[in-house]
Amino acid sequence: MTIARIKKMQERIGVEPDGFWGPISIAACRRHLEDMMPEPHPFPTQANVPVFYGRKGEEGGYTPPMGRVELPFPIFYDGQPVRVLRPHEKCAESLARVFIRLAEAFPDEASRREAGILTYNGLYNPRKMRNGSAWSMHSWAIAIDLDAGRNGNRTHWPAQAVMPLEVMECFAAEGWMAAGAFWGRDAMHFQATQPPRA
Numbered sequence: 001m002t003i004a005r006i007k008k009m010q011e012r013i014g015v016e017p018d019g020f021w022g023p024i025s026i027a028a029c030r031r032h033l034e035d036m037m038p039e040p041h042p043f044p045t046q047a048n049v050p051v052f053y054g055r056k057g058e059e060g061g062y063t064p065p066m067g068r069v070e071l072p073f074p075i076f077y078d079g080q081p082v083r084v085l086r087p088h089e090k091c092a093e094s095l096a097r098v099f100i101r102l103a104e105a106f107p108d109e110a111s112r113r114e115a116g117i118l119t120y121n122g123l124y125n126p127r128k129m130r131n132g133s134a135w136s137m138h139s140w141a142i143a144i145d146l147d148a149g150r151n152g153n154r155t156h157w158p159a160q161a162v163m164p165l166e167v168m169e170c171f172a173a174e175g176w177m178a179a180g181a182f183w184g185r186d187a188m189h190f191q192a193t194q195p196p197r198a
């Protein structure tokens with residue numbers, strides 16, 4: 001992200017716009033998003049995901065119960081248009097509302113493209129996390145990746161990654177956690193859990 005965009009974001013979260021994304025900005029950004037989340041929070045902590053959502057999916061085996069989300073605008077997986085998403089049924093209605101919010105916040109194709117929300121990089125994928133032994137939230141179909149090319153798993157947000165805060169806000173308003181803001185990396189990733197405690 002450019003310094004100018006970081007300054008704008010700092011103004012939006014109510015801290016001194018000095019272009020330096022340090023601990024004060026990180027904490028304020030988390031608070032900004034947490035304050036938008038519904039009360040009580042609709043989703044479990046990451047530790048309680050199996051209790052709330054049930055079994056994770058297994059390759060060639062069990063598949064979690066899926067809901068159906070008709071998108072208000074097509075998104076593109078490997079260049080192919082996608083109009084329906086199949087997340088876990090317990091977060092499907094909320095993901096549908098996230099996309100309605102995105103459609104309102106980014107009202108035309110140019111702004112959607114610029115924000116990166118037209119580039120879809122997957123939802124259900126029963127696998128371990130890239131950096132460890134824990135199961136990825138994608139294994140429950142409760143996480144979605146957008147614009148992976150510009151918001152990599154190890155790419156620092158917001159110094160290098162470009163996922164807009166306004167996209168994170170649309171997810172936060174439905175209780176979804178934006179990894180960029182809460183992990184400082186993997187800004188492509190949004191999941192239907194509570195954010196980690198600071």
Ligand SMILES: [Zn+2]
Nearest residue numbers: 143144145189
């Ligand atoms: Zn992801």
